[in-house]
Amino acid sequence: MWLWIRGMGLRQRIADLLKKPVSLQAFRPGTGRVRTRLTPSGWGFVGLILCGFLMAVNFSNNLIFAMTALLVSIALVGWYHTRVNLSGLAFADWRAAPVFAGQKAIWRLTVENRRQHGRHGLRAVSAEAAGAGERHLAGGEQGEMTLQRQAVARGLIKPALAHVGSCFPLGIFEARLVTRGLPECLVYPRPEGPQPIPDQAAGRQAHLLSESGTYTDMRRYTPGDPLSRVSWKAFARFDELYTKEFDGAQGRPALWLRWDDVRACGVEQKLSQLCRWVLDAHGRNREYGLELPGTKIDPAGEETHLRRCLQALALYGETEQKA
């Protein structure tokens, strides 16, 4: 190294070295890394140590000096205990289910303690959401940490950073286990509005596959098939699951839920009314289509259709801006 430096002009070499971008990757908070920092009460403790040190020096008092040294040592030991309390925790991704405005958006994280010693005082922390108390994980235990937040308006709750923290045992250091960020959470409009569903035919009859009609066929079971369609007799006989298929029922006509039909004024009110209609229609087991300015979803009746409609309502206006 030294020789290499001397090979060229030393000054030049050092200048080159300085110009080299230093990778700070090692210091960035990656996921799964534990970082410790002083808490406010930790700063108080530092102040206490400083105070003790000054007293020890000023009065040349060895006992106070010993006490200060003991405080420092306990802080050091507490530091690594705080670290050990968090390190080696295994965790998955944060998950969140869509909610309606006015409800609480809840993020969940599964945390697993794979070591033998228990973990104390774990709590999830995020700037955007509130934690739900402290948790204790015994050796080998698996637990769920939650973060929640009141969903006020429909739309998307932006993704945010989150970590699992713990101040155990002394509370003067806080260890942070950086987790992956909180995913965005969809907030549907609040389902409300006085208007009943307009009973307008969509021009064609709905074909409700979920309704039973005439038996048509039997096929191998695939996950997602309703359990009521499973042929239990066949299962008893062949030890395999089969699903019965029907040709469906001729249901009532599909509905069109149109923006223009909503009498309420104001965009949000209209969306709320539409949301209520969508839920009502789904509850009544009818097929429905949704028509918003710029968006049109053809009538259908399954669960995914419901989600699609609600998403369209939740993101109304925002998607337009994106486009």
Place this chain on the structure above:
Amino acid sequence: MSGYHHWVLLTLVMAAFPSLLRLPPWVAGIALAGGVLHYAGPWRKGWYGRAAGALLLAATAVAIWFSFESWFSGDAVLSFFIVVVFLKWGEAQTRRDYLLLIFAAVILAAVGTLYWENLLNLLHMLAVVFLLTASLVAIHIDDRRSNVFFLIRRSGLLFGLGLPLMLLLFLTFPRIPGPLWDLGLAFGLPVKAMMDRGAGEFGKVKSLQPGGIHRASQEKESVLVAEFEGAVPSKSRLYWRGPVFWDYDGESWKLPDGWDNRTNLRRRAIRTKTRLDRELHFRKDPVRYTLRVMPNGGRWLYGLDVPAAPAPEAFISDEYQLLSIRQIDDQEPKFEMLSYLEYAAGVELTPEQRARGLSWPENTNPRLRALGRELAQRHRNADDILHQALSLLADGTYRFDSGYIVPPGKDSLDRFFFDEKKGGAEYLAGSFVMLMRAAGVPARMVSGYRGGTIIALTNFVIVKRADAHAWVEVWQDGKGWSRVEPKDIVLPLEVKNPEQQADKNKESAVKMEVKKTAEAPPVKGPDKTDKAGKPAPVKREEGWKLPSISSLLGGLQKWVIRYDPDRQMEVLKGVGLKEGNWLDLLIGGAAGVLSLLGIYLSAAWWRGRRRVDRVAETWLRFCRRLERLGLKKTGQECPRDYLLRVSREQPELAAAAEDIIVRYIDIRYGEDGSTEAAALFRRQVQRFISMT
């Protein structure tokens, strides 16, 4: 609400306990009343609760007024502090309140230590810190788990692991000698800004009475600050030269009247460099330093013995003192100076000077005079007389005891020298001067300061009035004036530093040497090893025969309470470092602490290394082994697919791998989750690994 507030209360009571014992009983009473308020429930939050608090505070103020002479005396402040802390406990509610309280408790314990420094206090301190730890853990533990055993075990672990670290820190962290305002003084803060500024009149004193040096050493005033160029010489070689006394009246030493009027001074100044060079014909060990002298009301600049360079507004007198032309009343003269630590000065003595240097007040101290005459008869040579006199002092019966005052009266020097044999520097130097005079050797007494406090990490030395000292100068024809230090030859007071003698006891080899040198003509010089020469044998018998609890406590006392920078250096030398300085200490201490922490961390890693799920652990081992055989399991591959691939790519492993993988699938996804199955699985993997 969990029970952590009781831990806080325990900490508080423990911390305040020694102070409460010492302070008047009303402090404990008010503290108790304030503490009881805590249990008053909702009542406390109402106005009566507040009123009760205010009433207690007022009562405290009144009681302080009646009990202590001043509002700001240490005890008054301490009492007030205790009361406030307990009142705060009475109204504490949040976590933060309690944190504040336990921190305050630690400060309280530290302040209590100031008044009560012994080993019991060490135990008390340890107890307080343990309770602090327990309180902190209790505050931060999750409520459901807070049973007392867990809490005590946890805080005990923290505390126990902290103790070795503390020991290391305590032994190695460089000591900065206090008080802190000395540091400010060294770095140029004017003495006027100091809190404990004295009258600054001590430079006007013109006589040295018995016990005067001891009185001066009770003062805390600073005399001067010197910044040395390069290393500071050994402290025992620093003599700050002040008044030189010739005239003794049987009671005290006096400066002649009018010694400091201008004409006298001008006459006595050494003005030219050639004259100075002629006077200081032997000189050694030059030191350069910057001197800053605090106001003392006189002309004394207290140059280091012996000053040898001109300074602004100052001159060197024919007694080799550094004197200011103007009186130092308010300003703080600061100048650079050069001194020689070893010297012999003076070319010839005028008859008048010789008469003064031999003068003897009539009818005083006859025994001393007779002894001097006897010495003169037996020895021709002044050198021999000097050595003989010094060996008299070195016979081991004299004790240096700066606080002891020989009962005033006639022949006090006689009584000191022949009867009492203990006393301060003025007796020692005074009787030595008179002895020399009786033996026909001109001698005079020099007063000033010796040593000083080295401010850690710097080249600054602060000299305080506590360093006051007096020593002897004798005249030898052809050689001039030279310094004699009787203090280093006599024994220091036993009680003052027993540990020093304990140390000597161990080094029996050294002691034998010391015995011999005590008989031989003593060498004059500051740092001799024979400080504790004679009484050592006696001490040793006691020390080794009785290894009792009290001696153990004494050892603790020595290592904890009297552990000072010098002992720190001793330890360092014991470890093997030749020349210890604070940087080595700091680096060594940090390295020690880091390595201890490293040991702790690796122990924690070792304990946490074993996974709880043994099956998963074994499975991972199996996968790693296969990976080494060239079959890395991909993340999306399920065990069955993995097995298929293994059989396809390395058919010779297929049978063994199938056995293991099928077992794994059975344990994980099938019904067989029993421990026997897991144990069997582990054994199979073990076999697989040893086979391949």
